[in-house]
Structures are given as structure tokens and as C-alpha cells.
Amino acid sequence: MPRKTHPEKKGARVGRNGQPLERRTPRPKPKIDFTYDALDYKNVTLLRQFVTDLGRILPRKYTGLPAHYQRRLNQSIKRARQMLLMK
Numbered sequence: 269m270p271r272k273t274h275p276e277k278k279g280a281r282v283g284r285n286g287q288p289l290e291r292r293t294p295r296p297k298p299k300i301d302f303t304y305d306a307l308d309y310k311n312v313t314l315l316r317q318f319v320t321d322l323g324r325i326l327p328r329k330y331t332g333l334p335a336h337y338q339r340r341l342n343q344s345i346k347r348a349r350q351m352l353l354m355k
């Protein structure tokens with residue numbers, strides 16, 4: 269077993285492997301500057317912000333949208349693809 273080089277602080281939380289736990293900074297809240305009604309299949313300029321260069325829809329983890337916005341976004345992108353407004 270390797271020797272500890274740094275003495276542990278009193279009251280510090282320790283994980284399973286004996287390493288001190290680090291607190292993660294919370295993810296910043298997204299700034300949504302459009303309304304729910306703006307997520308329409310005809311608004312292609314807005315929809316392209318949430319699609320990669322290869323045409324894949326970005327997940328909520330990257331867009332930071334609420335769940336009901338993300339569902340409407342997915343539906344709008346798929347409709348725009350069907351009508352050949354987007355690739």
C-alpha cells in the first residue's frame with residue numbers, strides 16, 4: 269500500500285478510494301431568449317442552432333433547454349427535415 273504524502277484535513281469528506289471529494293460547480297442555467305411558440309418547423313434559423321454539422325440533434329445536456337422545449341425542438345426539427353427545409 270502506498271504511503272500517504274499529504275496529511276488529510278479534519279472533517280474533509282473522503283471517497284471510496286481514500287481520495288478527498290471535490291465539489292463540482294453547478295451548471296449555469298440556460299438563458300432562453302425565445303418563446304415556446306418560436307420553436308416551429310418554419311423557423312429554420314433557430315432550429316439550426318441545435319443541430320450539428322452532420323445533422324444530429326443536440327441532447328438536453330448540451331442545449332440546456334427544459335424538457336418540454338427539447339421535445340418541441342425535436343418534433344420541429346423532424347418536421348422541417350420531412351418538408352426538406354433542413355438536412
